Amino acid sequence: MAERLKLREPFADPAHQAAADRMGMFVFLGTEVMLFGGILAVALADRIRHPEAMIAASSRLDLWLGGINTAVLLTSSLAMAIAVAAMHQDRPRVALGALSATVALGLAFLGLKALEYGQDYADGLMPALAPPAEPTDPAQALFLNLYLAATALHAVHLTIGIGLVLWLASRIARRPEEQAMTTELTGLYWHFVDIVWVFLYPVLYLVR
Amino acid sequence: MTDIQAGLPASGIVPETAEERVSYLRAGHSLRSWLLTTDHKRIAILYLIAITAFFFIGGAAAALIRLDLLTPQGDLLSNEGYNRAFTIHGVIMVWFFLIPSIPTTFGNFLIPLMIGARDLAFPRLNLLSWYIYVLGGLVTIYVLVTGGVDTGWTFYTPLSSMFANGHVVAAAAAVFIVGFSSILTGLNFIVTVHTLRAPGMGWGRLPLFVWSHYATSLVLVLATPVLAVTLALMAAERLFGIGIFDPALGGDPLLYQHLFWFYSHPAVYIMILPAMGVVSELVAAAAHKPVFGYWFVAFSSLAIAVIGFLVWGHHMFVAGQSMYASAVFSFLSIAVAVPSAIKVYNWTATLYKGHISLEPPFLFAMSFIGLFVIGGLTGLMLALLAVDVHVHDTTFVIAHFHYIMVGGTVSAFFGALHYWWPKFTGRTYSRIWGRLSAIFIFLGFNLTFFPQFLLGYLGMPRRYHVYDPAFQVLHVLSTAGASLLGVAYVLPFAYLLYSLRHGAPAGPNPWPATGLEWTVPSPPPKHNFDRIPVVTEAPYAYPVERRGDDG
Numbered sequence: 001m002a003e004r005l006k007l008r009e010p011f012a013d014p015a016h017q018a019a020a021d022r023m024g025m026f027v028f029l030g031t032e033v034m035l036f037g038g039i040l041a042v043a044l045a046d047r048i049r050h051p052e053a054m055i056a057a058s059s060r061l062d063l064w065l066g067g068i069n070t071a072v073l074l075t076s077s078l079a080m081a082i083a084v085a086a087m088h089q090d091r092p093r094v095a096l097g098a099l100s101a102t103v104a105l106g107l108a109f110l111g112l113k114a115l116e117y118g119q120d121y122a123d124g125l126m127p128a129l130a131p132p133a134e135p136t137d138p139a140q141a142l143f144l145n146l147y148l149a150a151t152a153l154h155a156v157h158l159t160i161g162i163g164l165v166l167w168l169a170s171r172i173a174r175r176p177e178e179q180a181m182t183t184e185l186t187g188l189y190w191h192f193v194d195i196v197w198v199f200l201y202p203v204l205y206l207v208r
Numbered sequence: 209m210t211d212i213q214a215g216l217p218a219s220g221i222v223p224e225t226a227e228e229r230v231s232y233l234r235a236g237h238s239l240r241s242w243l244l245t246t247d248h249k250r251i252a253i254l255y256l257i258a259i260t261a262f263f264f265i266g267g268a269a270a271a272l273i274r275l276d277l278l279t280p281q282g283d284l285l286s287n288e289g290y291n292r293a294f295t296i297h298g299v300i301m302v303w304f305f306l307i308p309s310i311p312t313t314f315g316n317f318l319i320p321l322m323i324g325a326r327d328l329a330f331p332r333l334n335l336l337s338w339y340i341y342v343l344g345g346l347v348t349i350y351v352l353v354t355g356g357v358d359t360g361w362t363f364y365t366p367l368s369s370m371f372a373n374g375h376v377v378a379a380a381a382a383v384f385i386v387g388f389s390s391i392l393t394g395l396n397f398i399v400t401v402h403t404l405r406a407p408g409m410g411w412g413r414l415p416l417f418v419w420s421h422y423a424t425s426l427v428l429v430l431a432t433p434v435l436a437v438t439l440a441l442m443a444a445e446r447l448f449g450i451g452i453f454d455p456a457l458g459g460d461p462l463l464y465q466h467l468f469w470f471y472s473h474p475a476v477y478i479m480i481l482p483a484m485g486v487v488s489e490l491v492a493a494a495a496h497k498p499v500f501g502y503w504f505v506a507f508s509s510l511a512i513a514v515i516g517f518l519v520w521g522h523h524m525f526v527a528g529q530s531m532y533a534s535a536v537f538s539f540l541s542i543a544v545a546v547p548s549a550i551k552v553y554n555w556t557a558t559l560y561k562g563h564i565s566l567e568p569p570f571l572f573a574m575s576f577i578g579l580f581v582i583g584g585l586t587g588l589m590l591a592l593l594a595v596d597v598h599v600h601d602t603t604f605v606i607a608h609f610h611y612i613m614v615g616g617t618v619s620a621f622f623g624a625l626h627y628w629w630p631k632f633t634g635r636t637y638s639r640i641w642g643r644l645s646a647i648f649i650f651l652g653f654n655l656t657f658f659p660q661f662l663l664g665y666l667g668m669p670r671r672y673h674v675y676d677p678a679f680q681v682l683h684v685l686s687t688a689g690a691s692l693l694g695v696a697y698v699l700p701f702a703y704l705l706y707s708l709r710h711g712a713p714a715g716p717n718p719w720p721a722t723g724l725e726w727t728v729p730s731p732p733p734k735h736n737f738d739r740i741p742v743v744t745e746a747p748y749a750y751p752v753e754r755r756g757d758d759g
Contacts, residue, residue, distance in 0.1 A: 009246070010326035020329045020403040027395045031433045038437030042452055045463050053458070128448040138451065139458035145450035149441065163723065189487060 004090070004180035018181050029192045032157075033045045036196050039150045043203050048143055053139030060125055060140075061147065065116045066205040069109050070197065076105035077194045078142045080165075080187045087183040092176035095183065098167045101110040102190065106162045113155055118142075147204050154200060164189065213690070225713045228634050231731035246331035247734060252317035253632070254338050257310065262304040265352070267697065269297035273673075274656075274690040277683045282673035290673040291358035292374065296351075298361025299379060304345055306617055307475060310482035311428075312341070312393055314624045315421045318634065319397060321725035321732065322415045324406025324741045328398040344386030351375045352383060360671065365453035365464040368444040376446055380439040383660050386434045390478075394428030394588035397421055406724070408743035415723055415747050416505050420485025423509035427474045427481070427516065438458060438464065462527055470518035477516040479613055480580075481509055483620030484551055485574050490623050491555045493721040494570035495562025498748035501554045508547035515544040525596045532592055541591035548584055552577060567719070568642025572623030575650040579615025583608055586661065599717075601648035601671075604664025607657045615653050622649065622700060629704060630718045634731040635711030641703040648696035655689025722749055 011017035047054050115125070124132025126148060127141040127191035134142070168186050172179045232249045235241070242250060248642040268748060272293045276284040316334065320327055328334050347751060351357055359367050368376050401414070401422050415424075442464065444450050451457030453464045492499045498507055520530060521537030555577055558670035564570070589595050599605060622645075630636050659682040664670075668679050675683070717726040724741060725732075 009331055010320075010329075016403065020399050023402060024330060024333075024395055024399045027398055027429055028391075030393050031395070031429045035433035035437050037245065038434045038441075041467065042441065042463065045460060046452075046458075049460065050458055075537055128444075128450045138456070140459045142451045147447075149444060149450060149452075153437075153440075 006178040025188050050139035057140035057143035072109045080190045084187040087180040220710045227729040232734045235734040255312040264302035274687040280677045292356035305477045325404035326735045328396045337389040340389040343449040344382045347382035351379045365461045377443045390428050394425035397425040408451040416488035417485040419510045420481045422512040424481040431471045431474040438467040466568040469523045473520040474516045479617045486624040487619040490573035492748045495559045497562045500557035508550045511547040526600050548727045569623045569627035571646035584610030590715050602664035603660040603668045607660035610657045630714030631730045636714045637707035645699040652693030659686040
């Protein structure tokens with residue numbers, strides 16, 4: 001596969017640079033795994049200490065909104081994969097279309113998440129921000145706070161991802177011939193953020 | 209060297225050499241050409257300047273601590289002031305000096321040169337990591353100027369999240385930010401070592417310095433993100449009371465300690481592994497012999513990196529964790545001494561029957577080995593469950609980790625500085641002053657910290673500044689040692705800067721040592737190698753002496 005990228009110091013060979021870039025992104029995603037790993041470790045510790053309260057608090061989350069969001073995000077990854085394949089086949093117009101779909105689905109996810117946060121706030125499921133009218137069991141509040149922290153951290157990553165895709169699209173629009181590798185790397189990041197959700201959704205919503 | 213200087217003009221200033229005119233140092237003179245550089249050698253110099261500044265700020269805090277401990281009443285600082293002094297000392301020395309010290313300066317400068325590459329794999333990312341470091345440093349200075357923080361460098365909950373009065377969130381933010389600088393440096397090194405080795409530079413031909421930096425980088429990228437999320441949760445706890453570490457809300461303060469030490473114990477190996485890599489280079493050059501047991505030394509770095517992830521619980525023996533967990537952590541902590549001991553034995557075996565040079569860098573290497581052995585053996589004592597209960601949270605622990613971090617890492621840092629300074633700058637410095645500062649640092653260090661072993665064993669708690677008058681003699685000794693150490697640390701600063709204009713030209717290989725970095729001119733040209741070298745021999749290919757060659 002010809003590597004379509006812009007050669008830079010200290011590399012003299014495109015395939016060599018592509019291998020280094022790919023490896024760099026995978027190492028970076030490894031650090032991200034450890035970052036979210038900390039959150040999952042806390043979730044596990046809480047689960048072991050307070051199993052009933054965790055189940056009770058988890059049951060109060062909106063399973064349907066979370067489920068729809070999972071579908072939205074998985075579909076966005078499909079669009080991203082199409083964009084990567086299109087760029088490797090030198091079809092920038094297809095790629096731009098797919099990237100637009102990726103951004104739209106990413107924004108849809110954030111919109112639904114905001115809707116869900118609003119609903120949670122109204123239902124007293126955000127004890128850290130607004131103490132609910134009737135007192136919540138402390139351990140349940142703990143779960144709800146962790147839910148907020150974990151999903152907010154994920155949303156931050158997704159926002160960065162949307163920014164990256166927009167930046168990538170503007171580069172493809174200007175200079176399509178050099179962006180295949182950049183597209184692939186952005187795609188790796190996007191899929192990673194998707195996979196994080198694939199772990200967060202069962203841990204927060206389904207294990208009830 | 210006096211012979212060379214005898215023929216110089218009266219001013220003593222040595223004019224610019226031909227190598228210097230085409231070196232990386234002269235490739236652009238504007239401030240912009242430095243601040244926007246992507247040359248790994250210039251970025252190493254930027255880091256050297258930044259971490260030296262933080263070394264002196266952290267050292268000033270240490271001076272305050274030692275002065276305050278001169279008298280049993282703590283006359284100099286208030287209780288609050290003392291807490292803030294040791295906290296800022298710890299935060300700055302750990303995150304803004306020790307962790308970045310050797311990797312970001314010598315690693316940055318030397319890894320491409322040692323493996324035969326023109327730069328790191330991601331030069332712009334390298335520059336970005338310096339800016340992130342500086343941003344984190346500015347936040348720390350903001351914390352310092354606006355009154356500091358009093359939790360200790362560990363930010364233990366619930367003290368940090370509920371009770372402390374200082375700028376806990378800002379200090380945590382500074383550490384969070386500087387962590388990304390570490391991550392990017394580690395990432396850059398890993399990819400560089402994998403992809404940019406020169407033809408013929410197989411894994412078995414990498415200098416041990418590169419091996420140890422590779423192991424360090426693995427720890428950097430895998431441990432640092434855990435610290436980031438832990439500090440973020442601690443800050444959210446303090447700001448919003450989310451309860452994860454608050455027992456009143458069902459949270460668990462011990463969970464913070466687990467997560468913190470999951471990073472911070474490996475962080476100790478981030479500090480010591482690069483130092484071990486430096487010492488491997490220095491010992492081989494000092495003895496003029498190949499390193500004994502190359503593969504053992506190389507793989508012991510990886511073993512330390514891996515086992516180092518599994519020992520964090522030894523910080524929590526008296527914190528109430530399960531005794532079975534403590535037993536396992538104790539065993540693993542003893543196990544991690546094995547690869548460390550392999551290194552020490554192999555360095556010693558390398559020196560055996562060598563024609564040992566006692567030039568300044570090698571004196572630093574010898575002092576590293578001695579101090580590291582004391583630090584390591586007292587570490588074994590601390591890994592034993594029963595002994596730890598007695599000396600936990602005393603100055604015995606302080607002395608132990610200062611023997612590793614200051615006696616070990618800082619000695620190696622100065623050894624590296626004296627060894628590669630001619631390569632960095634093209635100039636040699638006064639060998640006499642170099643030897644003197646190595647000796648003063650060794651003596652001053654021991655006088656500062658050996659009394660703290662005795663104090664701790666007798667029961668002097670750490671982080672207290674009002675103490676039983678019976679302890680005063682040892683405290684005064686320690687403070688006297690710290691004064692000597694302080695002077696000894698300033699000395700190299702003076703004669704190294706002096707050498708920039710007055711030192712004799714070093715030539716490409718002043719020691720003379722093996723390694724690709726010594727094959728290029730000093731200072732190296734901007735792109736390191738005119739032609740990428742082809743490596744045809746094993747590392748440390750010093751001539752073998754036969755029986756009867758004895759001089």
